[in-house]
Amino acid sequence: MYRLYDYLPSGNGYKVRLLLSQLGLPFERVEVDITKGETRTPTSLARNPNGRIPVLDLGDGTCLAESNAILHYLAEGTAFLPQERLMRAQVLQWMFFEQYSHEPYIAVVRFWHMHGGLSEDRRRQLPDKERQGHAALAVMDRHLADNTFFVGGRYTIADIALYAYTHVAHEGGFDLSRYLAVMGWLDRVRAQPGHIAITQG
Amino acid sequence: MYRLYDYLPSGNGYKVRLLLSQLGLPFERVEVDITKGETRTPTSLARNPNGRIPVLDLGDGTCLAESNAILHYLAEGTAFLPQERLMRAQVLQWMFFEQYSHEPYIAVVRFWHMHGGLSEDRRRQLPDKERQGHAALAVMDRHLADNTFFVGGRYTIADIALYAYTHVAHEGGFDLSRYLAVMGWLDRVRAQPGHIAITQG
Known part of the structure; x- marks a missing residue:
């Protein structure tokens, strides 16, 4: 059976949980608290030398x-x-877009809000993070204005990858209401069979 | 024929040039000067709404x-x-590692050195960028201590993706001499048939 090393609030972990659920694949979930350095223990580093979750x-x-x-x-x-x-x-183009142009802004600002708040250093970086996060949302919105899903008119792992942090972007202070095409797409993703919430382990 | 929108000093562009060369595929190269905003013109944005090169x-x-x-x-x-x-x-694991944990540090610091130098803001960010760049190099070095190439004991696009900015990391002030396994791997990549230099259009 699959075993997923995961952290419940993580959008990156949620991507994998969501797909496993939609594929009907049973798995054991092991919670790893990234805020307590649990990805940096020798055992965790043996699983992923880069010290991050998720790991399958x-x-x-x-x-x-x-x-x-x-x-x-x-x-x-x-x-x-x-x-x-x-x-x-x-x-893959959209999945690399997600990791390079979306996650480092939208997920990171959400993490700041959830953990530790805004230190002086984070506050200094915030305007740039917000600007780049909105730039990513604008790219998505333009694409979704003409497309039901990201690729080929149907729900794929590109949608899962981008849904994970977009649907909780408001937790980082990103107001999605101006991105109408994104809002409609979020609804379509949520309506997919086997959908689960990020809070669902 | 393929047409590659590219910027010669870009490691991301170089990845594609290198693979096209090694596959023996002819292509036309179109230089796009990212330092002059040429990726943000309406024509460029029609090709890639995210405003970056390379675009094939x-x-x-x-x-x-x-x-x-x-x-x-x-x-x-x-x-x-x-x-x-x-x-x-x-x-893919190593390619996502490259875009998330390697390029934003090693490529960005190199870009700073090549263009505009260190402003006050960049100087403030530099120690963290250097720390994370070295963390990525250390992850690579540990893996390459036991592996000839990144995956399956042979040269793949994972090696191409990671070679692009690693082999010019010194241009961002990263001293590679302490990463012996990385140094050996750089030599093995350079020895592959059809290899071209980053300066070769």
């Missing part, structure tokens, strides 16, 4: 890290990842 | 963005991307 143990001790690589692994051969070459690349 | 025009006007998604697209079905499910996921 495939059942035989083989550990896979990086939320979007795990999504790709699990989705291979299912309806959540297209077969066609260009669409597969477009799915 | 597949020859029919279809544009693909995100360097690592482009690598994956080009490598599909070739020796540069394994067929086996777990190895494919491990290739």
